[in-house]
Amino acid sequence: MASLIGKVAIVTAASRGIGAAVAQRLSQDGAAVVVNYVASPEKATAVVNAIEAQGGKAIAIQANVANQADVQRLFDETEQQFGPIDIVVNVAGVSVFKPHTELTDEDFEKVFSVNAKGAMYVLQAAANRVKDGGRIVQFSTGGTMMPIAAGGVYAASKAAGERFAFALAKEIGHRQVTVNVVSPGVTDTDGLVLPEPAIAHLVSQTPLGRLGQPTDIANVVAFLVGDDAHWMTGQNLQVNGGIL
Ligand SMILES: NC(=O)c1ccc[n+]([C@@H]2O[C@H](COP(=O)([O-])OP(=O)(O)OC[C@H]3O[C@@H](n4cnc5c(N)ncnc54)[C@H](OP(=O)(O)O)[C@@H]3O)[C@@H](O)[C@H]2O)c1
Secondary structure (H helix, E strand, C coil): CCCCCCCEEEECCCCCHHHHHHHHHHHHCCCEEEEEECCCHHHHHHHHHHHHHCCCEEEEEECCCCCHHHHHHHHHHHHHHHCCCCEEEECCCCCCCCCHHHCCHHHHHHHHHHHHHHHHHHHHHHHHHCCCCCEEEEECCHHHCCCCCCCHHHHHHHHHHHHHHHHHHHHHHHHCCEEEEEEECCECCCCCCCCHHHHHHHHHCCCCCCCECHHHHHHHHHHHHCHHHCCCCCCEEEECCCCC
């Protein structure tokens, strides 16, 4: 039985990878879904078309999460098209993998603008707009718990998003809004930019013995935004085949 019928969800970075799987899963569970993207309108349209082909309701909205005006417009257009917002899943994230001694200002700016500042903007808008009883999910990475060589600046920027989410969980829990973090392990998407030997090593260290798939992660998001997770907030779920 679908539990999200009548709900409105924004999924950032839903044109590809994990975000696309989350958007499709929330639609299958009954939600009207906003498929956010930044630079790939054709990919976002393909996700919307796939949802509509299955009888779901979706629209694509371009917005850069690192731009506050874009984020406000994303939420404004969602409310205009679908009405009040129940669910926000902030999947958007970018990575840099480089040894610490080689990091530049540009590397820092790239990951912190999307993963930290973008998380601040999306979580602010979500806190202001999500209905009482709503759900907010922020994406991080297993790399904030398990240090990965050359992953320092990425993990540091993702840790910022986690901390915003945990504080927000305390600030708006009285409205019965839950705020949780999902931290994928290595997952098979365009965003998996580690060298092949590093991926093979990580898979060899994974008790469940394979690379994660976007649907593995989307299943957990579906649980978190559904009715059964109403007593969970301020948590960081490691969805990684047990690698930590
Ligand atoms: N894949 C992994 O192994 C892994 C592991 C741990 C954590 N994660 C985290 O999981 C999340 C999803 O990762 P993924 O691998 O599925 O990503 P991906 O395949 O690299 O897809 C990137 C997505 O992010 C969107 N995007 C990039 N910058 C954006 C911005 N500034 N504003 C809005 N959207 C933006 C892209 O939109 P366009 O298509 O328009 O460019 C695209 O939809 C990220 O937060 C990532 O850090 C991934």
